[in-house]
Amino acid sequence: MAEPARFYFEDVVLHGVLETPAMTVTEAHVALYAGLSHDLPVEPGAVPEILPLCLTVGLGWRVPQPPLAVLAFMGFEWHALAPVRVGDTIHSRSRTAMKRAMREGGVVIEERQVINQRGEVVHEGKFTFLVAKRPAA
């Protein structure tokens, strides 16, 4: 069986922009998230701020390129600019802000925004990933 395609450090395009499909945030998402984490919504209809962050990482895989060969998620910073409510439909846009080769793999910094159905940027931040280099053929 052939190895599934992966997107390696060498394939990452500096300043490349990716747009994900959108997803409607439902009561079911909030209930599953709250049950899993015990991080509870503050009032009916509210969405705990960490949930859109979790959903944007999942949406980030649904782009027209093979999955990024992530060795480790190293860290991130995140700003909640406006609330996300149940019923909102969010998608995300990311842009490669920096890539730096290391001995083992390379560091990729990605700027990411979460955008709602009105085009408002509700959350934004920067993710730092350690990405594998293409294995020698």
Place this chain on the structure above:
Amino acid sequence: MTEPSRRFFEDIEVGEEYESPGRTVTEADIVIFAGLSGDYNVLHTDAEFMKSSIFGERIAHGLLGLAIQAGLFTRAAQPYATLAFLGLRWKFRGPIKIGDTIRVHAKVSAKKETDKRDRGVVTVERRVLNQRGEVVQEGETDLLVERRAGA
């Protein structure tokens, strides 16, 4: 049961520390988180692939650890009169593996006034520790907290 009283900006002191109970992270947590988030990366879902990785086995999603610590924090500290979560800076220091028991140690590191007189920003440093006392995640969160009415 009475609601625990919420603590206002004035009540919170820089240097306060909180220790949460522990929570064992299970395979079920990882499977549910993959389903919820849509993050099916092989790191978290392919036991065979991960045998040959540096971790030797599947690891929890970093953001699952973040979500669990957020829940643990609510069990460690009397609730704040939080108006909004403003943001965080976070580092993943080591893997959380299936069966690891994590807890959160938190400390109020700063309080900042804002332009609006009815609220302030409280910064909480947090460390997520495993059963061996190793820091697996750490960072800072900024919370917008209400002041007492009429203050």
